[in-house]
Amino acid sequence: MIKDMRDARLNLSLYFVMLFAFMAVPSYASTGNLLPDELRWSPTVIAEVDVVDSIIPVAPGFSRWGTSLYADSIPAQDDTDRNWWHLFRKGKLSMSDPTVQWPKFLGFCVKVYNWGDRVFSTTDPDYVVGTGKKWRARLINDNWANSYYMKINPQFNSVMSTPFHVLVGASLQYMAVSYTYSLDLSHMITGSPINYKKQEFGFNCARFSADGYYYSSKGSNIRTFGDHKGHLREPFSGIDMTTFGIDAYYFFNGYKYSQGAAYNFSKIQKQSQGCLMAGFAYCNQNIAFDFEKLPANLVPFLKFEQLYYKFHYNDYNLLIGYGYNCVISPHWLYNITIIPGVGFNHCYADSESGSAKLLSISGRAMTSFTFNSGNWFAGLQGRIRGNWYQSKRISLFNAVESVVLSGGIRF
Numbered sequence: 001m002i003k004d005m006r007d008a009r010l011n012l013s014l015y016f017v018m019l020f021a022f023m024a025v026p027s028y029a030s031t032g033n034l035l036p037d038e039l040r041w042s043p044t045v046i047a048e049v050d051v052v053d054s055i056i057p058v059a060p061g062f063s064r065w066g067t068s069l070y071a072d073s074i075p076a077q078d079d080t081d082r083n084w085w086h087l088f089r090k091g092k093l094s095m096s097d098p099t100v101q102w103p104k105f106l107g108f109c110v111k112v113y114n115w116g117d118r119v120f121s122t123t124d125p126d127y128v129v130g131t132g133k134k135w136r137a138r139l140i141n142d143n144w145a146n147s148y149y150m151k152i153n154p155q156f157n158s159v160m161s162t163p164f165h166v167l168v169g170a171s172l173q174y175m176a177v178s179y180t181y182s183l184d185l186s187h188m189i190t191g192s193p194i195n196y197k198k199q200e201f202g203f204n205c206a207r208f209s210a211d212g213y214y215y216s217s218k219g220s221n222i223r224t225f226g227d228h229k230g231h232l233r234e235p236f237s238g239i240d241m242t243t244f245g246i247d248a249y250y251f252f253n254g255y256k257y258s259q260g261a262a263y264n265f266s267k268i269q270k271q272s273q274g275c276l277m278a279g280f281a282y283c284n285q286n287i288a289f290d291f292e293k294l295p296a297n298l299v300p301f302l303k304f305e306q307l308y309y310k311f312h313y314n315d316y317n318l319l320i321g322y323g324y325n326c327v328i329s330p331h332w333l334y335n336i337t338i339i340p341g342v343g344f345n346h347c348y349a350d351s352e353s354g355s356a357k358l359l360s361i362s363g364r365a366m367t368s369f370t371f372n373s374g375n376w377f378a379g380l381q382g383r384i385r386g387n388w389y390q391s392k393r394i395s396l397f398n399a400v401e402s403v404v405l406s407g408g409i410r411f
Contacts, residue, residue, distance in 0.1 A: 335368045
C-alpha cells in the first residue's frame with residue numbers, strides 16, 4: 001500500500017512537471033530567438049490542437065490559461081442570418097437584397113418598392129447617373145416677391161407688388177423626398193411680426209415629380225392705381241394672401257433627362273437633353289383686398305364703392321410643358337422649364353363671385369444654374385408660379401416669384 005502511495009505521488013509530480021513545461025517553455029521560446037519560427041508555439045496554435053482540447057477542457061472564448069483569446073486571432077465567421085431585423089440592427093439591411101427574409105406584409109411592400117424603383121427610377125447611364133448618396137442638406141437664401149394685377153370693370157385697374165423679401169431657410173432631402181422651410185430674415189432681426197413664410201415639399205424621381213408648397217404673406221406696394229399718373233411705390237397693408245397646393249408632372253423622356261439634376265441635386269446630367277412633360281396642378285387661393293387701408297393720397301382715384309374683395313377658390317389645372325438641360329461642362333448645368341396650364345376655379349361661397357365655377361389659366365416657369373463638385377453642390381434658381389381668376393366683373397392675376405441661392409452637401 002505504501003508503495004502504491006509513493007507511485008501515485010511520483011506520477012502526480014511528473015504530471016505537474018510536464019504541465020509546467022508544457023505551459024512555460026513554449027511561451028518563453030516563442031518570445032526569443034531560441035527556436036526557429038516553425039518550432040515556436042503561440043496561443044493561436046495551441047487553440048487549434050485537438051489533442052490539447054481533449055486533455056484540458058476550455059470554456060468557449062477562453063484559452064487554456066483562463067484568459068480571453070485575442071479577437072484578431074479568431075477567424076471571422078460568415079453571417080448567415082438573413083433575417084431583416086437582424087440585418088437592420090447590424091446596419092446591413094438593403095431592400096434590394098433578394099436574400100433578406102421579410103415578414104409577408106413587409107415583403108410585399110418591399111417588392112412593390114423595388115418594382116417602382118426599376119420602373120420609375122431607371123435612367124440611361126450615358127445621360128443621367130446617380131450621386132451615390134441618399135441624403136442631401138443645404139442652406140437657402142430665398143428672395144421672394146408677390147405680384148398682383150387687378151381689374152374691376154373697364155374703368156379701373158391696379159398693379160401691386162412687394163419688394164423682394166430676403167428669406168433664409170434650410171432643406172433636408174432623403175432619396176426622392178425633400179422638405180424646405182424659409183422665414184423672413186429682416187423681420188427675424190428687427191423682432192417685428194413675421195409676415196412672410198414659405199414651406200415646400202417635394203418628391204422627385206426619374207419618371208415623375210410632385211412639389212407641394214405653402215405661402216403666406218401680408219401687405220404689398222401699389223405701383224399703378226386707376227387714373228393716377230406716374231409710377232408709384234405706396235405701401236399698402238390691405239392685402240392678405242395664403243396659398244397652398246401641389247404640382248405633379250410626368251417626364252416622357254425621364255430615361256435621358258433629369259429634372260432632379262437641375263433643382264434637387266439628386267442626379268448628374270452628363271449630356272444635354274430636353275423633355276416633354278405633362279401633369280396636374282391643384283391650388284387653394286385665399287386672397288383679400290381691403291381698400292379701407294388705402295393711403296389717403298390714392299382715395300380720390302377709387303372708381304367703385306365696394307372696398308373689400310375676397311378671392312377664395314380651388315384651382316384645378318392640366319399642365320403640359322417642356323424642359324431642357326444644357327450641360328455646359330462636367331461641373332455646370334443650365335435648365336429652363338416652361339409649363340402652362342388650363343382648367344377651372346371652384347369658388348367658395350365667401351368669394352367675390354360666390355359659389356361658382358370659372359375658367360382658369362395658370363403658368364409655371366423655372367430656370368437654374370447648378371454646380372457640382374464631388375459631394376458638394378450649389379445652385380441659383382428662379383421660379384414664377386401664376387394664377388388667373390376671371391369673373392364677369394373682376395379679373396385678378398397673382399404670381400409668386402422667387403430667386404433662390406443655395407448650397408449644400410450630399411452624404
